[in-house]
Structures are given as C-alpha cells and as structure tokens.
Amino acid sequence: MSEGAGVQGPPLWRLLQHTAAAVQAVLAGKSLTAQLEAVPAALRPGTQALSFQAMRQLGRARALCTLLAPKAPPPAAHALLCSALALCWDEAQAPYPGHTLVNQAVEAARRQRSTQAQAGFINACLRRFLRERAALVARSEADPQARWNHPLWWVERLRREHPALAEAWLVAAQQPAPMTLRVNTARGSVAQYQARLQAQGMPAGQPVGAQGLQLAQAVPVHQLPGFEGGDVSVQDAAAQLAAPLLLQGLPADRPLRILDACAAPGGKTGHLLELRPEARVLALEIDAGRAERIHDNLRRLAVQAEVRAADASAPDTWWDGEPFDAILLDAPCTASGIVRRHPDVRWLRREGDSAQLARTQALLLDRLWPLLRPGGHLLYCTCSVFRAEGDAVVQAFLGRNTQAHLRPSPGHLIAQALGPVPAVGDNALGEHDSFYYALLHKGPPRV
Numbered sequence: 029m030s031e032g033a034g035v036q037g038p039p040l041w042r043l044l045q046h047t048a049a050a051v052q053a054v055l056a057g058k059s060l061t062a063q064l065e066a067v068p069a070a071l072r073p074g075t076q077a078l079s080f081q082a083m084r085q086l087g088r089a090r091a092l093c094t095l096l097a098p099k100a101p102p103p104a105a106h107a108l109l110c111s112a113l114a115l116c117w118d119e120a121q122a123p124y125p126g127h128t129l130v131n132q133a134v135e136a137a138r139r140q141r142s143t144q145a146q147a148g149f150i151n152a153c154l155r156r157f158l159r160e161r162a163a164l165v166a167r168s169e170a171d172p173q174a175r176w177n178h179p180l181w182w183v184e185r186l187r188r189e190h191p192a193l194a195e196a197w198l199v200a201a202q203q204p205a206p207m208t209l210r211v212n213t214a215r216g217s218v219a220q221y222q223a224r225l226q227a228q229g230m231p232a233g234q235p236v237g238a239q240g241l242q243l244a245q246a247v248p249v250h251q252l253p254g255f256e257g258g259d260v261s262v263q264d265a266a267a268q269l270a271a272p273l274l275l276q277g278l279p280a281d282r283p284l285r286i287l288d289a290c291a292a293p294g295g296k297t298g299h300l301l302e303l304r305p306e307a308r309v310l311a312l313e314i315d316a317g318r319a320e321r322i323h324d325n326l327r328r329l330a331v332q333a334e335v336r337a338a339d340a341s342a343p344d345t346w347w348d349g350e351p352f353d354a355i356l357l358d359a360p361c362t363a364s365g366i367v368r369r370h371p372d373v374r375w376l377r378r379e380g381d382s383a384q385l386a387r388t389q390a391l392l393l394d395r396l397w398p399l400l401r402p403g404g405h406l407l408y409c410t411c412s413v414f415r416a417e418g419d420a421v422v423q424a425f426l427g428r429n430t431q432a433h434l435r436p437s438p439g440h441l442i443a444q445a446l447g448p449v450p451a452v453g454d455n456a457l458g459e460h461d462s463f464y465y466a467l468l469h470k471g472p473p474r475v
C-alpha cells in the first residue's frame with residue numbers, strides 16, 4: 029500500500045482521518061471552523077480542502093451510504109465512509125482517482141481504533157461503489173438532498189421563497205467563493221491597485237462595485253501589496269455595499285456619530301472609517317474574544333473607533349444618551365447566505381433557527397431604533413438568504429414604527445444567480461455572497 033497520493037505532503041489516509049473526524053463533528057452539530065483549528069498545522073490545509081469538498085457533497089454521500097449500508101455503521105465508520113464517497117462519487121471533481129481514495133480510506137480505517145473493526149466493511153462498500161457507480165448514483169438522484177446537497181427543508185424553503193432563483197442559488201452554493209478585495213480608495217484607485225498587483229507578477233483581478241477587485245485565484249493576504257499597511261482588505265462584494273449604503277445622503281460637513289452594533293470582526297467598521305475617517309464610531313460586540321479582532325482590523329487600517337464588548341440589545345448598559353446619525357445593524361443570523369465560504373452551515377442549521385433568530389433581530393431593531401437621531405439612517409442587514417430574517421423582519425418593524433421609512437435598498441441579494449431577474453427587491457448581481465439589506469430613514473410619522 030502506498031503511503032498516499034502526495035509525494036511530499038502528508039499521507040492521504042491521515043488527511044482522510046481528519047476529514048472524517050470533521051464530518052463526524054459537523055453531523056454532531058459542531059462547527060467545521062473549530063474542528064479545523066484543532067488539526068495539526070501540517071495537516072490543516074489538506075484537511076481543509078478535503079473537508080470543504082466533503083461538506084459540499086455530503087447530501088449525495090449520505091444518500092449513497094444509505095444505499096450501500098442500509099443499517100448505518102457506528103458514527104466514526106459512517107463518517108469515514110461518507111467522506112470517501114463525498115470525495116470520489118463524481119469522477120470529474122474527485123481530487124484523487126477513485127481507487128486511490130478507496131485504498132487510503134481503508135488504510136485510514138485500519139489505522140485508528142474507532143474504525144478498525146469496520147475496515148473490511150468500509151472496503152466492501154467502497155469497492156462495490158466503484159463497480160456499481162453509475163447505477164448507485166442514478167438511484168441516489170431521487171433524493172433531493174443528494175441532488176442539491178442541502179437539507180430537504182432548506183431546498184423546499186428556497187423554492188418557496190425565491191422560486192425563480194432557488195436552483196441557480198443551489199448550484200452556486202456548490203462553488204468555492206472567490207477572493208474579493210476592497211481597495212482603500214482613500215490611498216489609491218482600484219486601477220492603481222491593479223497595477224500594483226501586476227507589478228508583483230500577479231493577475232490584476234476583475235473590478236466589482238466601487239472598490240472591489242475579484243481575484244481569479246486566492247492568495248495568502250501577506251502577498252497582497254500594501255495589505256499590512258491597510259491599502260487593501262479582504263471582503264466579499266455584497267458585504268462591501270453596507271458602508272456606502274448607510275452613509276449615502278448623510279451630512280458631509282461634520283463628523284458623524286455612528287454605531288456599528290454587531291461589529292466583529294470589524295470588516296464593515298473598517299470600511300465605514302475608510303469612507304469617513306473623522307467619524308466617531310462606537311463598535312459593539314457581545315463576544316469579548318471576537319471584539320479583539322476589531323482592534324486588529326482597525327489598527328491595520330490606521331483608523332480609530334471606540335470598541336466595546338457589550339450587548340447591543342441592552343443600551344442602558346453602554347449608551348451615553350447622545351443619539352447616532354447612523355446605525356449599522358449587521359445582525360446575527362443563520363449565515364445561510366455564505367455557504368460557499370462556510371460549507372458546513374447547511375448541515376448545522378435546523379429548520380426552526382430562522383424563526384428564533386428573527387426574534388433576536390426584531391429585538392435588536394426595537395432596542396436600537398430609539399438611539400437614532402431624527403433624519404438619521406439605520407441599515408439592517410444579514411447574510412441570510414431566508415425571508416424570515418430579511419423582508420419579514422423589516423416589514424414587521426415598519427408596521428410598528430411609523431417614523432421608519434424604507435429607502436431604496438438592495439433587498440435580498442442572491443448569490444451568483446443565473447436565472448431570470450425578478451423586479452426590484454431580489455437582485456441577481458453575480459459573484460458575491462447572499463445578503464439582505466434594508467435602509468431605514470427616521471422621518472416624520474407616516475399617517
């Protein structure tokens with residue numbers, strides 16, 4: 029038995045062991061990010077690549093596993109079998125030839141106590157899969173979770189809520205997200221930054237939006253010219269809409285007082301300060317550990333904000349009574365719009381999560397709205413694709429707040445949708461995460 033496909037890298041069977049552990053953890057409700065952090069550094073990049081692919085194909089793999097083993101083996105063996113099937117079922121996308129993956133999965137099973145006893149069973153299942161691939165894949169196709177690699181409730185909800193875009197969204201969700209940069213245009217134009225990339229022998233990227241640059245291939249951030257000095261940041265194209273949207277139409281002749289209510293890791297706080305460096309920004313974050321990351325981001329950009337670890341829904345614990353000109357509420361949500369970057373999210377969420385989060389989102393809106401100065405803006409956003417966390421929250425809020433006026437907003441931005449574009453409200457703009465944006469203006473009471 030070879031030690032694996034990588035001549036210099038770690039043996040494949042070891043990567044498969046860690047990938048299977050990650051799959052088992054996600055199926056038990058734990059986040060993939062936390063799992064990957066625990067993987068030894070030398071094995072992490074390989075494990076991440078394989079486990080991202082396994083997450084994207086887990087619906088298919090579980091369906092195939094049920095066909096091969098109607099009585100599921102114990103969790104560790106089940107996770108290893110699913111991981112191998114996820115990686116090898118589609119020959120066109122498999123990272124290694126099928127027989128290599130199968131040999132190495134069996135080796136992985138043999139070499140750890142939790143799966144040793146099932147090594148023969150795993151071997152038999154996977155070899156049967158290689159022999160009967162076409163028929164088994166065709167049978168699995170009847171299961172929508174296999175077809176779309178998302179839970180059934182998710183597929184059905186998408187079809188109900190975004191009928192024209194659901195399938196394009198599901199296809200897009202299977203692709204890795206591009207690396208998108210936000211050029212700090214206070215320091216130089218997007219075109220100038222493209223020239224800097226080219227001068228370093230890197231492709232110039234594709235401009236997107238006012239400050240964005242999409243790279244054809246991801247690169248380590250320290251290779252980006254001027255990254256350490258804050259000339260450029262990494263931020264999805266849809267997320268780059270937040271700061272300009274919130275600031276548009278607000279007074280330009282005085283320093284604004286801005287609240288970024290749910291701020292960590294500070295991507296949008298930094299953008300607000302790039303656009304209005306003189307603004308007095310209060311950045312709140314309930315998780316003290318995550319709040320530290322805001323400091324790191326702002327330091328790199330050489331901008332300043334007051335950062336506090338606090339609960340935005342309890343202003344009496346942190347508000348000094350001075351109203352805000354602008355409030356950014358990037359609310360906690362299911363993160364269902366960023367499955368390309370976090371492919372485990374689809375398997376971690378439960379059907380009732382949106383409704384529960386919607387109650388938190390409504391509470392945050394209700395508690396923060398009184399802190400907004402008349403004439404001010406509150407931008408509500410989530411990186412969720414579900415209407416319960418977008419339109420529904422905002423429409424209900426408008427119903428109970430006559431001073432809130434909805435300004436033209438992107439609404440639900442659907443990632444990389446390829447289908448026909450419906451009227452304003454749902455936007456298919458292309459290569460970006462799925463976000464929801466509603467800009468609320470505080471004006472005279474509606475009658």
Ligand SMILES: C[S@@+](CC[C@H](N)C(=O)[O-])C[C@H]1O[C@@H](n2cnc3c(N)ncnc32)[C@H](O)[C@@H]1O
Pocket residue numbers: 289290291292293294295296297312313314315318338339340341358359360361
């Ligand atoms: C979507 S993330 C924010 C991303 C951030 N705006 C950015 O662009 O980098 C939501 C954040 O809100 C925080 N959060 C959740 N509930 C909160 C609350 N009640 N008060 C303050 N922060 C909260 C979460 O810990 C999480 O870091």
